[in-house]
Structure formats: C-alpha cells, structure tokens
Amino acid sequence: MRVMLPSRPEPRVATRHWVALSAAVVTIAAAPFVLPSYPLALLTLALAYGLFAFGLDLSWGRAGVVSIGHAAFFGIGAYGVAIAGHNDVPQIVGALAALIISALVALVVGRIGVGPKALASTMAVITLALTLLAEQGARSWLGLTNGSNGIFVPSSGAVTNFYVTGILVFVIVVAIWLLLLRGRFGRRALAVRLNEHRTEHLGVSPMRTKLTAFVLSALVATAAGAIAAPVMGLVSPGVLGIVMSTQVLVWVAVGGKGTIFGVFFGAGVVTIGQQYLGDAIGAWYLLVLGVVFILVVKFAPTGLVGILSRFLRRDVGRAASQGAVIGAKEAPDVPGHIAHKSADAIRITDVQKSFGSVPIINGVDLTVARGEIVCLIGPNGAGKTTLLNLIAGDLAVTSGRIEVLGGDVTRWAPHRRARLGLGRLFQVPSLYPDLTPGQNMAFARAEAFRAVDLPEELDRFSAMDDVLASDLSLADQRSLELAMAIAWGPEVVLLDEPAAGLSHEDSLQLASLMRRINAQLGCTLLVVEHDMDIVRELADRVVVLANGRVLTVGTMDEVAAHDDVRTAYLGAV
C-alpha cells in the first residue's frame, strides 16, 4: 500500500553541504602544488584525524551511541598498514584486513553495548575496556607489534601520494555518508537518538539502527588510521589507547556533535591548539583538554558549530533534524500485518507477571475482538499499565501467552510487535520534543504502512512547523501523540489514560474523536481510563482489573452493577 508522503519542503542542507564540499575539495586539490612536503604531511594527518572524528560522530552524534574507546579502531587501521608494510605486503592489503577485523570487533562490541540487556552505560564501559585492552595487547604482542617500540612504516612513496589517497578516501566516505544521511538510515538514527522508545513503537529496531551506526563509525575510524599511519611514520600502542580515544571525544564535542563541519572544525581547532599548547605547557595540555571537555559538555552541548548555527538558522526544526530527511523519499517498508486473518486483535492467555517475588498480574485471560473498543478500568495499582506494557512488549511476561492479530508475540521485542500494526500511547506523551509537530508527523508517516486520512483536529499538526513539540500544551502533546500513532496506520492501538489532565469537555471531545477513529479507520482500541464518563461514552466492553486479576467483563452498566466491582472500585467513586 502506498504512503502519502509529506509535501512540506525539506531543509536544503544537502545542497549547502555539496557546495561547501566542492569548494573544500577544489581548495585542497591545489595544496600539493603549493605546499612543501612537511606541511602537506601535516595536512594529511589533520585530514585523517578529521575523518577519525567524523567516524566517531556517526555513532555518537547521529545515533547517540557514545564510544569511549574509538582509538581502538583507528589503531587497528594504523597497525594494519604498518604490519603489512613491515612484512612487504602491499599496504592496501593491510588496510583491507584491518577493515574486516574492525567490522568484526565492532559487531561483537556493539551487539553487547546496545543489545537487549544493555544499560545506558554498557557501551561506554565496554568501549573503554576495548581501548585499554587494545593498547595493552599491542604492548604485549611483541612478535606482531614490536611492543612499546612500535613499528616504523616503510615509506612507499612521496607525501603527495599519501595526501591524494587521504583526499580520495575522505571524499568517498563523506559522499556515502551524505547519501545514507538523507535516506532511511539517517532518519531512523535521528529518531532513535531523539526518542528511542517512541521510535521502537513506530516499528523501528533501535538496536539494529545503533549497531549499524557503530559498525559504520568503526570502519571510518579504521580508514582514518590507515591513512594516518604512513604519515605518522611510527605506529606505537598509543594510537589504540585511552589518550587518543579521549582526544577524539574532545574534538567532536568541541566542534559540535552531529554536524559534519563541526567535527572537522573541532579536530582542526583542537589539534592546532594542542601543537601550541603542547609546546608551551607540555603534558599539562591533557589537563586543559579534560577541563575544556567538561565545560563544553556542561555549557555548550552542541559545540562551537551548534552555537553558531543557533544564531544563523531561523527554522526551528532544522537544527534538530541535522540534515536528515524526516519524510520518506524511498518506498516504505510494508510489514505483513495486513495478512493476518485472526478475528481477535488481542488474545491474552493465563498471563502472569511478577516484579522480583511480588506478583502483579495473576493469570489474566482477555480477548479483544477486531474493531472493538475495550476499556480497562480498576483501582490504582491494579496492574492496568503493566498489562499494556506486557502486550506492547515493554515488559516480558513471567508466564502465559500473548497474541496480537493472530501472531504469538509473547517473546517478541516491541518494534516487531509494532510492525504487526500495534500502536501505543503513553501516560506521559512520548514525542520527538526537539522536532516540530510537522516533523513528528512526517516521521510517523515515513514509517507508516498504509495511507490514513486523518480527522481535521489531528491533521492540523502536519503543517505546524513554527514551534517545537516540547513547546505545545499538555493537551496538544497528547493530541499530537494520537495524531502520530494514527497517521502511522495501526490496526490496534493501546492507550494509557489518554484523557488524563484534560478538562471534562476536552475529555468528551477526545472520546468522540476516538469513536470516529474506530468507526472510520477500523482501529481496535484498548484504553486504560479512570474517567467513568469517558468509559461510558467510549467502551463497547469494559474489563475490570483488581489485584492483577480480571474481576469481570461487560458493558459499563453491567460492571457498575457488579457487587465485587462496587466493593473493589466503583464504590469508591
């Protein structure tokens, strides 16, 4: 099925990039003809460092995956070329071998660092361990690396050759990146960095996106190391180590994460600064570097280029989109949820959930038919939100079975469940707060699998590009979350207290809107709600949950008349 693509013009970031890139290429193409060997070698080294910083930024600046030990990959590239040269093997063979090794290491490290069981800090810790291990390994493996003495890289040609190779690799890498940035990958990396949870519930795997970013980033760092090795002349364990890893973090942070020119600018400014500072204050420059890093992270998290661009750009959404095209240009992925034949949208069988030894959901059986609106009510702490989390995959069941649209999803990750056509709204609206409402909508539509004609009160957000989503009122943020979820084209939507914080009148309007969404778009709705007027207005059936068990199921009047319900819940209303 075709997706209605947003017609809103995208920021013309690519044109600017291409023009600036061409100007830069022309300028540096003239360098070999005007510069003597030494400055040309320095320029090549600066280019390699810039590329190294750019590599780290692919992971950290774009997908939010911080690597504390990226020099390990830079060093693998440098050692690959050095070891090959030392053993009379063509350096290009050493570079290619290094790329393969780096890809494998990055896959393993990345899988652990951003895998399902990873904490936010796991990646930082494991990459720190990697750089420490790599440096120590290079010191100890005398036969291969010549230990702390390092390996002299035999000079295989004039400096001009290194320079031209560096420029070629640089142009290829940046061109590939610009193409990726403006496609599906760039859009998803941005979305994952801005709100991983929301992105997951729009059917995108955060792990796959982050892992791809990390492996690409490792490959670029390796290529940078391979370019740098012949110019450095001596490759020693320091190139893999923690000091080098820290320096590249500073380059990226000072220049500005997520901006191509920022990272090259940062690499240039800090490298040149280091030359002068290093001469003047010796090893103390590392201390200065550390202080600069802390100050930048604390007071200027967008770096120098981020500060500049805030003054230059008036379009509020452009800064956050970082050149990514948020509306899809490519044909959409079409998940297979349309093919499901089950008459049930949701079927839960004997589901139990305990937190530690405390049982919260105690053997729930529940069926929601396709096209139904079911309201889930119950006293505070009954387990309603927990049940929605179990259905959506945010929590794993302790035992039991969950089916969505006929598929057994009990062990599935949230993004796989979403791709069956399962939408999710949260008690606290989950949006891309740094993007405009129009960009939020464009992202949901870019990931959609069917075209949806939204009701006017929801479609108004599509053209709202003069504020950020975070600036909207709570009521509008709730509506925007609903608009995104529906524009995405789900068959089943889980809503957690959608009317919380709304006035009585607004709540009833919301109930009427949800009825229309159900009738006109055929969406099945499972709604957790406390407001009994809304429940009465909305529900085809009401399920009452108390102490993690289904107490009764029926119409609002039936459950209201039920003695146990009156005792457990309604009696208190």
Ligand SMILES: Nc1ncnc2c1ncn2[C@@H]1O[C@H](COP(=O)(O)OP(=O)(O)OP(=O)(O)O)[C@@H](O)[C@H]1O
């Ligand atoms: N991650 C968790 N770890 C430990 N206990 C939890 C966790 N999540 C929920 N609980 C507990 O499970 C119980 C049910 O919580 P839940 O949020 O599902 O209730 P609810 O019916 O949605 O309540 P409310 O109407 O107040 O939102 C509560 O006692 C809560 O403290």
